[in-house]
Amino acid sequence: MKRLISLKYVIVSILILIAIWQFAFTISDYSEALFPSPLMALQALVEMIADGTLIASIGASMYRFVIGYGLSVVIAVFLGLILGSLPRVFNYVNPTLQLLRPISPTAWMPFVVLLFGIGDLPAIVIIFIAAFFPVLLSTVSAVSKIDDIYFRVSDNFGIKQPALMWKVILPAAFPQIANAIHLALGSAWIFLVAGEMVGAQSGLGYQIIDARNNIRADILLATILVIGLIGLLLDFLIGLAEKRILKAWGGES
Known part of the structure; x- marks a missing residue:
């Protein structure tokens, strides 16, 4: 599992990004209305905090993200553990998964909106799809690569299903599953914003579209910065959670 990013590196990296942004603004011939400075974006950020729009947008987006991503990870890991333990069944399921996996979640967006309309559900479905396949397939792969010695020892101690699944298979496969969960987090967050641009009337993605329609590039860039x-x-928090779980199960500390 990757190391957690040091706060020092985060601060320095962001300062470098802001410096590049300010330099580009200084030498640019674009109007301030189209390409605002970091200070203008900061002022827009303060404005959104003061009038409550930013908090409302973050709340709406996080609500959709937690439900969509949480359900996706739980269901994908559960099915992955089962399919990984039943390779013959997985051989029949895998072709369908490989057919659906390369389809971009945004390609489903028009169909999802037609089915569920505008609101929370389309964005939740898109998040679910974005995270589901990477976690499912990685879980199946992780289970299939577990050393046979785990099963021989479990058999000697009389450990049977379902205890075998939760006490042996899941802890042994978790490091690879954790990497997939980590990668799926970024993908799900990206497609949340994309989904809100089309299928929602609130949230950070909708706020970007609203700022564009009102020619408020300062709000647009401020919102993009908040999304990042x-x-x-989120990446830091899930990395911290994975590290603690691995430590509790005797993995890397």
């Missing part, structure tokens, strides 16, 4: 910072925070 939240993604970074």
Whole structure:
């Protein structure tokens, strides 16, 4: 599992990004209305915090993300553990998974909106799809690669299903599953924003579209920065959770 990013590196990296942004603004011939400076974006951020729109947008987006991503991970890991333990069944299921996996979640968006309309559900479905296949297939792969010695020892101690699944298979496969969960987090967060641009009337993705329609590039860039910072925070939190689980199961500390 990858190491958690040091706060020092995060701060320095963000400062470098802001410096490049300011330099580009200084030498650019674009109007400030189209390409605002970091200070203008910061002022827009303060404005959104003051009028409550930013908090409302973050709340709406996080609600959809937690439900969509959480359900996707739980269901994908559960099915992956079962299919990984039943390779003959997986051989029949795998072709269908490989057919659906390369389809971009945004390709499903028009169909999802037609089925469920505008609101929370389309974005939740898109998040679910974005995270589901990577976690499912990685879980199946992780289970299939477990050393046979785990099963021989379990058999000697009389450990049978379902205890075998939760006490042996899941802990042994978890490091690879954790990597997939980590990667799926970024994908799900990206497609949340994309889904909100089409199928929602609130949230950070909708706020970007609204700022574009009102020619408020300062709000648009401020919202993009907030999306990136939240993604970074989510990545850190899930990395911390994975590290503690691995430590509890005797993995890397």
